[in-house]
Amino acid sequence: MSFKPDYQPFVLDGDQLRQTVINYASNPLYLDNEEWQNDDNPYRRQLRPQVLQYLDFSRVLQPDEILTYSALAANRLLTTIYEADLVLLPKTQFAERRADFTGFYSTTNRVQGEMIRPYLERHVFGFLDDEVEVTGPWTKDDLQAFLRRLQEEPDDQPSKSELAIARSSDPKRALRNWLIQFAPDFLAEASPMIRNVMGYYGPVQSAWFKVIIDEYGYGVHRTKHSTLFERTLASVGLHSDLHRYWQYYLASSLMLSNYFHYLGKNHENFFRYLGALYYTETELVGFCRRAASLMSSVFGEEADTLYFTEHVHIDGHHSRMVLEELISPIVDQCGASVIPEIVRGYEEFRVLSQIADEDFAAQVQWMDSGPENKNLHDPIWAKVEAGEITAPVAHLVEPRGELSNTHQHDADELCHIRSGTMKFVSGYDAHQILEAGQGTVIWGNRLHGAIIESPECVYEIHSVKDYRACLS
Amino acid sequence: MLVLTFAVAGAGNCVELEGMPYVFARTRVASLVMPVKCAHRGGPLHLAEFIGSDTRLTCPWHGRRVSVTRLLAQSPPAVRRGNTVTAVFRVPAGTRHTIRHLPLSAALSAAGPRPGGAGSGP
Ligand code: FES
Numbered sequence: 137m138s139f140k141p142d143y144q145p146f147v148l149d150g151d152q153l154r155q156t157v158i159n160y161a162s163n164p165l166y167l168d169n170e171e172w173q174n175d176d177n178p179y180r181r182q183l184r185p186q187v188l189q190y191l192d193f194s195r196v197l198q199p200d201e202i203l204t205y206s207a208l209a210a211n212r213l214l215t216t217i218y219e220a221d222l223v224l225l226p227k228t229q230f231a232e233r234r235a236d237f238t239g240f241y242s243t244t245n246r247v248q249g250e251m252i253r254p255y256l257e258r259h260v261f262g263f264l265d266d267e268v269e270v271t272g273p274w275t276k277d278d279l280q281a282f283l284r285r286l287q288e289e290p291d292d293q294p295s296k297s298e299l300a301i302a303r304s305s306d307p308k309r310a311l312r313n314w315l316i317q318f319a320p321d322f323l324a325e326a327s328p329m330i331r332n333v334m335g336y337y338g339p340v341q342s343a344w345f346k347v348i349i350d351e352y353g354y355g356v357h358r359t360k361h362s363t364l365f366e367r368t369l370a371s372v373g374l375h376s377d378l379h380r381y382w383q384y385y386l387a388s389s390l391m392l393s394n395y396f397h398y399l400g401k402n403h404e405n406f407f408r409y410l411g412a413l414y415y416t417e418t419e420l421v422g423f424c425r426r427a428a429s430l431m432s433s434v435f436g437e438e439a440d441t442l443y444f445t446e447h448v449h450i451d452g453h454h455s456r457m458v459l460e461e462l463i464s465p466i467v468d469q470c471g472a473s474v475i476p477e478i479v480r481g482y483e484e485f486r487v488l489s490q491i492a493d494e495d496f497a498a499q500v501q502w503m504d505s506g507p508e509n510k511n512l513h514d515p516i517w518a519k520v521e522a523g524e525i526t527a528p529v530a531h532l533v534e535p536r537g538e539l540s541n542t543h544q545h546d547a548d549e550l551c552h553i554r555s556g557t558m559k560f561v562s563g564y565d566a567h568q569i570l571e572a573g574q575g576t577v578i579w580g581n582r583l584h585g586a587i588i589e590s591p592e593c594v595y596e597i598h599s600v601k602d603y604r605a606c607l608s
Numbered sequence: 609m610l611v612l613t614f615a616v617a618g619a620g621n622c623v624e625l626e627g628m629p630y631v632f633a634r635t636r637v638a639s640l641v642m643p644v645k646c647a648h649r650g651g652p653l654h655l656a657e658f659i660g661s662d663t664r665l666t667c668p669w670h671g672r673r674v675s676v677t678r679l680l681a682q683s684p685p686a687v688r689r690g691n692t693v694t695a696v697f698r699v700p701a702g703t704r705h706t707i708r709h710l711p712l713s714a715a716l717s718a719a720g721p722r723p724g725g726a727g728s729g730p
């Protein structure tokens with residue numbers, strides 16, 4: 137009998153996708169934590185499998201949905217999936233973490249992660265297809281002119297995040313939260329980039345390898361960039377074990393580091409990676425200069441800024457290297473048809489950087505507004521009691537120590553405490569204590585969690601949608 | 609080379625250099641940075657529509673048709689990011705230019721064809 141090839145694409149239907157996602161995230165490593173921080177255990181990440189049944193990862197998020205809970209959940213999943221390719225070890229007590237190590241690198245974890253990954257990538261990054269559009273006939277000279285312009289742009293303007301930190305009511309807290317956002321990227325620095333150094337593709341492969349050698353401090357661990365970043369963290373009282381602060385990562389922070397994994401994992405995006413790499417290396421020069429001075433102005437002498445000052449020098453060099461030793465020769469080798477992909481990666485990363493900048497600035501405002509949001513409970517609650525506001529309500533009873541792992545809601549909510557005590561957490565080192573009769577406004581798309589600090593806490597969540605409208 | 613950034617729609621959506629205004633057009637055939645003076649007598653191509661053709665725009669002055677594909681092949685290379693477009697004009701970097709507004713016809717403000725989904729798989 138003759139063989140009839142019948143090559144079928146890999147597809148999960150909606151139910152299969154949902155089931156596989158839930159099963160993946162139900163790995164004991166990914167269940168809710170009873171603590172706010174992970175303890176020197178790079179395999180533990182809170183994925184909140186209990187709510188995944190309500191999310192639809194089969195669709196592409198629209199630009200106005202990119203900071204919703206669905207995006208946060210998908211980005212948490214993606215980070216976890218990508219990192220199964222990396223070697224991660226705790227700093228100490230490996231023997232106690234041995235079972236977690238095995239579970240994290242298990243076939244079940246890896247294979248199921250791979251099955252859902254393309255859907256999650258499309259869910260999170262699909263909006264870029266509409267957001268960025270490259271057109272017209274590009275030559276190498278056009279590309280050079282286009283890319284070089286970024287080097288000429290003034291880089292002394294503070295970003296929205298930097299302004300938010302400088303103007304925060306608690307700049308130290310804001311800045312620590314900021315550094316926490318970089319941890320997933322900086323501690324495993326250059327890991328996505330290394331995905332592109334394997335293979336066989338000519339002289340650019342060697343140039344690519346040189347960039348990595350720089351990142352890795354020429355094999356001297358003391359000078360490895362991640363080591364410098366660990367010192368930065370320690371100088372402001374933060375730990376550097378990987379994903380200790382998992383629960384405080386914003387969707388957009390994970391999205392930035394996931395984007396490079398996404399490009400590096402799927403090699404059809406190789407050329408896009410070059411554009412994105414050029415953008416980030418060039419931007420980093422001004423960013424690092426500003427970050428170093430911001431750190432010094434907030435923390436004074438104690439701040440270790442070597443990570444940032446080192447990058448001011450090396451990234452100016454990298455920016456040129458990426459242009460002259462990676463992009464230019466790859467266009468010579470592969471032809472002008474790859475240029476639109478390079479331009480696309482450059483602009484896509486620019487889109488994501490802007491989203492992350494605005495997201496973090498909003499998070500600082502959210503943390504700073506804790507006392508005010510607590511005060512705002514009273515007038516809104518009065519309207520609820522008077523029957524002037526009727527919104528869907530959830531009644532909850534939780535015991536002492538119950539920790540709502542961090543999450544966010546797609547619209548504003550009002551939390552009202554009937555009895556007991558809740559510690560409402562809106563970021564690292566940011567919380568309000570809510571007692572019986574009190575409560576808080578919860579902004580839509582803003583990361584938060586809570587822990588019960590009395591034997592029992594009875595509380596209500598009113599889905600008021602728009603708290604400002606409630607006040608008018 | 610002159611690299612310019614301007615708006616896709618609304619205020620500042622037209623850049624004029626060396627006597628020629630350009631806009632970013634999103635037609636059903638393709639998106640492109642296009643010169644808006646008709647080659648015939650300088651008619652307003654930013655107001656052109658598809659009339660009796662799916663691929664060629666009709667100039668509102670004397671009805672001459674111009675192929676979008678042909679315009680695209682001669683257009684300055686460009687990239688749109690959201691409502692912003694950056695284009696590379698093959699003129700000296702210091703070339704004088706002005707940025708202003710031009711209204712666009714419906715044919716030029718349709719969203720372009722959607723490329724395929726992101727990601728390797730489905
Ligand atoms: S000016 Fe366009 S057809 Fe005459």
Ligand SMILES: [Fe+2]
Pocket residue numbers: 543544545578584
């Ligand atoms: Fe909540």
